[in-house]
Amino acid sequence: MRHASILAPILGALWAYIGCVTVAVVMSFSTGEAFRPGFLVTLAFGAALGFIALQVRRPAVLVPVVAVVSFLLSALGFGALVIGDGVSTGAEIVAAILMGVTIGAGLALILAELPSGAINRHEAEDAIIRFLTGFGYIFFTAIVLIPFYVMVMTSLKSQSALLQNPLDFSLDFSKGSDLFRSYFELFGQFNFGSYLWTSFVVSVLTVLITLAFSIPGAYAVARLRFQGRAAFSRSILLIYMVPMIVLALPIYIAFSITGLRNTLIGIVLIYPVTTIPVALYMLQGYFRGLPAEVEEAGLMDGLNRLQVIWKITLPLALPALASVSLYVFMIAWNEFLLAFMLLDDPSKFTLTRGVAMLNSSEIPREHLMAGAVIATVPVMALFLGLERFMTKGLTAGSVKG
Amino acid sequence: MSATEPSATPPTGRGALQKREARLAWGLLFPTLAIVSLVVILPLLAIFWISFKPVGLADLRPTVPVVRESVRGSGDDLRLEFRVRNTSQEKVIDGVTLTDTLPLDLVVTEVPEPCTLTAGNLFCDFGTLESGFNERLVLPLDFDGDEDALEELLEGSEPVMTGTADNVLTNTEFTLENFARVFDGDEFWEVLWVTLFYTVFGTIGALVMGLFAAMLLNKSFRGQGILRGLYLFPYVAPVIAVAFTWVTLFDPFSGSANALLIQMGVTEETINFFGQRPLALIMVTVFEIWRYFPLSFLFILARMQSIDSDMYEAADMDGASPFQKFWYLSLPMLVGILSVLFLLRFIWTFNKFDDIFLLTGGNAGTRTLTVNVYEQAFAISNIGAGAAVAVVIFFCLILFAAFFFKFISREEGL
Structure with missing residues (x-):
């Protein structure tokens, strides 16, 4: 050698x-x-x-x-x-x-x-x-x-x-727009336009609700002194580790009894809970890194704590909020298990649930793959456009699988 | 002056300001606490409760009496019928009553047992309905107007039924059978072994791949950003999309992977990647590695880029070779992040459900504990047994978490 x-x-x-x-x-x-x-x-x-x-x-x-x-x-x-x-x-x-x-x-x-x-x-x-x-x-x-x-x-x-020939992926361009037939059929016959919209609405609502809950919580854990802070910080992580399938079973039962199954309200109620601990954990890390002096100056000038959060901390934390929002949006958009268990009515499907519906021997493979592409493209576009925020969000959100 | 002289020691105990701060903190945390306990703590308690109960999927539908009202016959034989049923084949319903308002001008020639009709108010007291009860109440009518109009008139008020049945979710019937079923013989050990294989190799594989990918990208060159974005694709794409793509790619009949392997002369006949033991288990583990190496790669890369380059320069001066630098300098610096990642990924891989469920549905020897929850609860329709598996998972998790906090709090100061 x-x-x-x-x-x-x-x-x-x-x-x-x-x-x-x-x-x-x-x-x-x-x-x-x-x-x-x-x-x-x-x-x-x-x-x-x-x-x-x-x-x-x-x-x-x-x-x-x-x-x-x-x-x-x-x-x-x-x-x-x-x-x-x-x-x-x-x-x-x-x-x-x-x-x-x-x-x-x-x-x-x-x-x-x-x-x-x-x-x-x-x-x-x-x-x-x-x-x-x-x-x-x-x-x-x-x-x-x-x-x-x-x-x-x-x-x-x-x-x-x-x-x-399973290897022949060459395209026949002479077919023109017929090449995209499976996409036309998905949007035309399988209602994918509405699934796309549902997924979008559910994801955006999830982001908003998550932020509304996690910003105050993260601020309290990061900045305020109170008894049980360390224990609280740990239990967030602990909750974060509870597998969804364990919770999904009782949630399924509760939703069946209360009639929340098969409703989008039920989905919007449950998604944020899966993301609040992550968001809280990510945000408190960021809030800790902000200089406390700026906030103290605000307090000295006569703002109260809530005003300090609103006028000083949040504007400073905008990049972190963007990362967290993107990350939460991604989790909500990609979520499959709860949508699969809780939604049976095709008029209320989210995109992932709609794609799962295509996995049947009666529906040709190209439809399933077209559905997969439709589900992937928006989240990819978002990711590539905002990659810097996204990688930051991923690194901070570390633990989520 | 001397009376108000401030003491030299700081005040002890909690002052008013501190109390106010703590109150504010709890106020800010309250919404999160409330919703988390509602959707996490409560279900966790529920799962313990359910795991000791003989609950099937069918028990989730409440057992209630059902009634259908209809007008039958015509002319002299015109009659109003109530068909009363207990749809459950197992349970009895107690305290069953039926009430309905009939039009006042309707003449009922005969009121059957056990009903009474007073001033247009029909009231029937059935007492207890046996399981599978299905009978008609017939009320002969004396009416000579338009029969269609009569039907509309009767539809104006719906009959109301009351009755309570024993609900298995809330009664005090407990059983250990769910746990007996879960721990039953060979099946449990197989599930445990599959879970361990999947978790251990999935975690280690993703870490090692992530380490390699991070080393590739830990230098600046044109296109580094593009490659970094590209290598994150498997993690960012929806699991459902990539899982079905893998299933398509490795399909034994129309899959490209098989065609490629045959063409390359690696294999003679098609391989059923997701359908035979033990290959299916290896394939789902490979999928797990493929999907999660980006996450470890991202973390390891972030840590690598924060290592001071002076150290490497000093090593160069001392004549260290590249492999020596990696082994004696980089690796020790990465041990911290690698162990944190290992523990976290271990827990998360252990918890993973979607991937295996979508790839194989838990068939061909790939049933992990989490897939077993679904399998027991929904495929076999035994909610109680599913809950029992969930309880087992929960205890494993407590074990991991204890280990995690003992180990990690030193490492990362979480």
Whole structure:
């Protein structure tokens, strides 16, 4: 391992295999045609490449060389990348270029700072870490993206087409707006417009009620001195740990008896209670971090405590309020268990309950996936638009699962 | 002057200001306390109560007498009928009465037992209705007007029935059978084992993955923000959307994962990922790891970015290699956050219900304690047994929480 001409081929072989698998998966998922990595050939190819890359480290040279060699090898049927019959030449060329970029450029980066000849431990580990980093990016991006890609693409394809070839996610754009048929049907026949609205109203109300309860509570815990403060602070966390399913059972019974089941009022009553402890916990942490001097100055100037909260603390805490609101909105929007147990009447479904309804053998898969997309897009848009607040909220809300 | 000289020691006890502050604090906390005790403490007490009771799903519908009023026949044979039923097949209803107001000008030729008719007020006292009681009260009428109008006239007042039945939720009948059923033999141990496997491996897996992801992103480069946002996707998306996507992706017939594995030559025939033991349990654990690694990654990254870089520079000067720096410098700095995350995630994974319920419904050897609550209460319709499982969960939770506070309060000062 302490010699570059040993380490480089090893890393080259491993990297070539990773790159080859990546290209095969990407090509299969986008064209539906047969691509797979050959095992031994790829390793040998990569080892040779690692050796060459030690001499020539420039990506501008490595990328075209790998692309051309890999194209020729595939065409001859040895294949680092084994390509099945009937794959169009265009796809083969794209695959070769991808191979060139991932394997060639990747290896150039991995071996960039590795000197030829004998190397010390530091240099060897640096190269290994670069290799692991490259692998990490590919791995994490793949595991996150593939499910979402499948979700969106399945919603645009027909079930019979997918049964024929489950890998073929290519879209037939000649169908025009017919591509979005399952979405039209969900909004037209399955009432998803109303579910979307219900979910929105319920989530917004949950946020408002949660804030109304948790702001005073959090302030009291953070700022005021009273007996039992520490115990209270702990019991918030404790309540936060009670599993919802344990509470859902008695709530179901109580709602059945009082007739609150199947009403949105019942849902709006119960959602905030699941979020108040989290919000209180997050907010009190933030309030503690605010300088007490500003509030004391307000008290000296003749404001009472409530006025201090309203006029000084809250404006200062706006970013925290935004984080908490977003986080609570996300919890309420994604909530499934209570909606599932308490709502049976399709006219009162929230979005998650509506999607659960689509999970039946009589309804084609693309409808289910379209429902999943409809449920995901708003919360994702909100998240991407306000990511900074959101990550802050998530970090502060730590414990909630 | 000397009489009012302030004492050198601070006042002891609680002064007026302090009392006022405490009052305000409790005032501000009151709404939260009230609603939390209503929706958390009360249900928790209820669950203890129910776990000792023989309650089924059907018992939630109250047992009440039912009556339907109708006009039958025509001409001379015209009659008013009340059909009285006890819909319960098991329980008797006590003190059953029926009252209805009939139009005053209606001539009833015969009033059946056990009714009386005074000035248009019909009153019947049935006493006790046996279970499954179903009989007609027939009141022959003498009427020669428009029969449709008569029906409308009678609909003007609905018959009212009263009666009380024994309610299993409130009576004093207790049983230990629910617990006997829960702890019954092999099933309980299997559920416990599945729960432990899922919790331990789900927690550790998510932590390790989160640690790797955090190390990847703990450097600034172009696109770092995008990747960080992307890696949070699994956690932010609704569980129902991602769970059904996984089910679709790993479907044995039309799933892309199987097609891909076959094409790559990894397997010969399709694998039923969520349908066979022990693969289903591994798959739900993998799902748990996939969905929650973003959370650990976020925390670990935040902690990593607050580590002072001087330390690493000093280590560089001393010639430490990258792995040594990670092992001897970074990891010890992260032990605190890792242990907090471990305990919290452990508790939360233990509590998790939605994920498994949506992926497998608790089949194929994936029934954890929380899924068992639902399974007992709703699938088998035995609310009492479900509550008993919930009580077991609650005691596990108390155990974890005690451990958590003992350990974490030192760690994070919560």
